[in-house]
Amino acid sequence: MVNTARASVAQQSPGLALRIDNLSHAFSLEGHRLPVLERVSLDVAAGEFVALLGPSGCGKSTLLRLVAGLEPADRGTLLADGVAITSPDPSRVVVFQDPTLYPWRRVWDNVALGLEAQGLLKTTRGKVDQALAKVGLSQFARAYPRQLSGGMAQRVALARALVNEPRLLILDEPLGKLDSLTRIAMQQELIDLWQRQGYTALLVTHDVEEALLLANRVIVFSDRPATIKAELTIDRGYPRHRDDPYLLDLRKQILGLLGLAESW
Numbered sequence: 001m002v003n004t005a006r007a008s009v010a011q012q013s014p015g016l017a018l019r020i021d022n023l024s025h026a027f028s029l030e031g032h033r034l035p036v037l038e039r040v041s042l043d044v045a046a047g048e049f050v051a052l053l054g055p056s057g058c059g060k061s062t063l064l065r066l067v068a069g070l071e072p073a074d075r076g077t078l079l080a081d082g083v084a085i086t087s088p089d090p091s092r093v094v095v096f097q098d099p100t101l102y103p104w105r106r107v108w109d110n111v112a113l114g115l116e117a118q119g120l121l122k123t124t125r126g127k128v129d130q131a132l133a134k135v136g137l138s139q140f141a142r143a144y145p146r147q148l149s150g151g152m153a154q155r156v157a158l159a160r161a162l163v164n165e166p167r168l169l170i171l172d173e174p175l176g177k178l179d180s181l182t183r184i185a186m187q188q189e190l191i192d193l194w195q196r197q198g199y200t201a202l203l204v205t206h207d208v209e210e211a212l213l214l215a216n217r218v219i220v221f222s223d224r225p226a227t228i229k230a231e232l233t234i235d236r237g238y239p240r241h242r243d244d245p246y247l248l249d250l251r252k253q254i255l256g257l258l259g260l261a262e263s264w
Contacts, residue, residue, distance in 0.1 A: 023076030054221030
């Protein structure tokens with residue numbers, strides 16, 4: 001049965017559709033095979049925002065790396081709009097927990113890196129200014145990373161991703177190192193950007209509340225090797241409120257799935 005809400009999003013969105021089918025992956029560790037993902041299957045509609053939750057080290061970030069094309073999967077299928085993912089592509093951009101800005105380059109030059117690497121900077125310089133405007137940092141274009149707060153640095157990393165006009169934004173705990181107040185502000189920033197740009201978003205987070213506030217759907221993984229334990233559709237529009245009884249009930253369910261029911 002087709003989820004009509006997801007189908008409607010897909011028809012209106014410039015984002016790409018992602019299909020993960022029977023995906024398994026393992027690492028070689030001191031001559032031994034260490035299974036990380038086990039028969040993971042997941043469809044993400046174009047324009048959908050999906051959050052991945054699970055125990056630390058279960059394989060969520062590995063799944064993001066495979067989706068980004070940074071390494072090949074051992075078994076299974078990964079498709080972006082029906083085309084096999086075999087390597088990185090500007091349409092699929094990763095934002096990591098650390099902004100990883102070059103300290104000797106000004107903010108503008110850090111954002112321009114992707115276009116520069118593709119040899120497009122001379123003809124598309126305006127995209128850098130537009131990306132900085134989207135994250136509210138136009139006035140800091142000439143600043144160096146050392147002059148920025150943690151939240152501002154992460155916004156530069158977002159601008160660096162957005163300048164490539166990605167159709168899939170892959171978010172690997174991008175707010176994990178921010179203080180609580182900055183994190184709340186950045187959560188709203190992520191939602192605003194996603195709603196304006198229409199890309200597909202795939203987020204790894206350890207924060208259950210964050211997943212419920214941001215995502216259309218939350219995927220809960222087991223311990224390593226990761227399998228999907230549950231999928232929860234979030235039947236709420238935006239903005240969402242932390243004290244919503246519906247979200248609080250889902251939070252309780254997810255903590256139970258993660259073996260943390262007593263934390264409630």
